[in-house]
Amino acid sequence: xxxxxxxxxxxxxxxxxxxxxxxxxxxxxxxxxxxxxxxxxxxxxxxxxxxxxxxxxxxxxxxxxxxxxxxxxxxxxxxxxxxxxxxxxxxxxxxxxxxxxxxxxxxxxxxxxxxxxxxxxxxxxxxxxxxxxxxxxxxxxxxxxxxxxxxxxxxxxxxxxxxxxxxxxxxxxxxxxxxxxxxxxxxxxxxxxxxxxxxxxxxxxxxxxxxxxxxxxxxxxxxxxxxxxxxxxxxxxxxxxxxxxxxxxxxxxxxxxxxxxxxxxxxxxxxxxxxxxxxxxxxxxxxxxxxxxxxxxxxxxxxxxxxxxxxxxxxxxxxxxxxxxxxxxxxxxxxxxxxxxxxxxxxxxxxxxxxxxxxxxxxxxxxxxxxxxx
Numbered sequence: 001x002x003x004x005x006x007x008x009x010x011x012x013x014x015x016x017x018x019x020x021x022x023x024x025x026x027x028x029x030x031x032x033x034x035x036x037x038x039x040x041x042x043x044x045x046x047x048x049x050x051x052x053x054x055x056x057x058x059x060x061x062x063x064x065x066x067x068x069x070x071x072x073x074x075x076x077x078x079x080x081x082x083x084x085x086x087x088x089x090x091x092x093x094x095x096x097x098x099x100x101x102x103x104x105x106x107x108x109x110x111x112x113x114x115x116x117x118x119x120x121x122x123x124x125x126x127x128x129x130x131x132x133x134x135x136x137x138x139x140x141x142x143x144x145x146x147x148x149x150x151x152x153x154x155x156x157x158x159x160x161x162x163x164x165x166x167x168x169x170x171x172x173x174x175x176x177x178x179x180x181x182x183x184x185x186x187x188x189x190x191x192x193x194x195x196x197x198x199x200x201x202x203x204x205x206x207x208x209x210x211x212x213x214x215x216x217x218x219x220x221x222x223x224x225x226x227x228x229x230x231x232x233x234x235x236x237x238x239x240x241x242x243x244x245x246x247x248x249x250x251x252x253x254x255x256x257x258x259x260x261x262x263x264x265x266x267x268x269x270x271x272x273x274x275x276x277x278x279x280x281x282x283x284x285x286x287x288x289x290x291x292x293x294x295x296x297x298x299x300x301x302x303x304x305x306x307x308x309x310x311x312x313x314x315x316x317x318x319x320x321x322x323x324x325x326x327x328x329x330x331x332x333x334x335x336x337x338x339x340x341x342x343x344x345x346x347x348x349x350x351x352x353x354x355x356x357x358x359x360x361x362x363x364x365x366x367x368x369x370x371x372x373x374x
Contacts, residue, residue, distance in 0.1 A: 022055025
């Protein structure tokens with residue numbers, strides 16, 4: 001996990017009125033609930049008294065009560081009532097649980113991961129293509145048995161599709177061979193943007209494959225973007241989708257996908273969707289389910305047993321079209337180092353301490369490997 005970042009931890013619809021929800025994120029157990037104003041509250045899911053999960057308890061207005069002895073906590077994690085002491089009893093000051101800063105935007109609940117909360121928090125990250133979009137969208141979430149860095153990598157490497165998803169009815173028109181042409185990648189602050197053509201491996205130019213009329217002979221122009229700390233967007237002629245991978249622990253992550261209305265029919269990509277009443281709302285909902293139960297099951301099977309579990313620049317031997325992954329891993333290292341330097345600067349200093357300095361991310365230059373002559 002990268003400290004001092006916003007991470008999506010649940011969909012808005014997952015936290016309902018008067019129903020506390022217990023989850024695990026960042027190797028911590030958390031409880032979320034809505035107060036009487038509908039605002040989301042997030043606390044450590046552990047009563048300060050005996051360690052019983054607060055998520056098993058009930059709400060009393062703006063407070064959440066432990067199911068064991070009925071101790072009640074407010075949104076700041078402070079214990080405000082202990083039935084055993086009576087209504088006028090004085091609650092010990094040490095009886096409190098940590099609280100977490102959260103925001104609710106873009107249909108998601110976001111948690112700030114910094115130890116310190118600055119007066120001016122940064123904006124919650126989201127791709128402008130989705131912020132400005134006014135059509136129908138659908139979100140779906142589940143848990144995956146992989147570290148979140150490996151998942152981010154996997155969805156950035158679209159050239160795995162002709163191999164991992166071979167045989168799926170959803171991929172019958174994917175270019176055979178998975179060749180990548182016209183690859184470009186730029187870094188814009190904490191946003192990585194890339195464009196390329198995924199095409200059949202034949203003697204035509206990339207531009208010629210884009211103009212082909214038959215789907216099985218066609219190339220597709222695709223964009224893959226990464227917005228730190230953990231958002232990936234895939235753009236193409238048929239659909240737009242973003243994917244979020246939030247750490248649960250070192251072996252699992254919480255995944256959320258969000259589809260817009262598809263721009264073309266998935267099985268007949270040369271056609272625009274038919275104007276069937278009510279179909280616009282259903283299609284992104286259906287895309288999410290197909291992604292979850294068809295596409296992602298194949299991805300997880302391919303990632304099974306991957307070592308090391310946590311990715312890094314040292315853990316991989318990247319090639320030229322892995323520039324998105326290289327930027328992502330380097331940015332991740334830089335943001336972690338910056339957070340550590342900030343924490344060190346805020347801690348009491350001892351004589352002789354020297355502050356560390358981190359500069360901007362340098363451009364990635366991956367030199368293709370040339371085999372040596374025998």
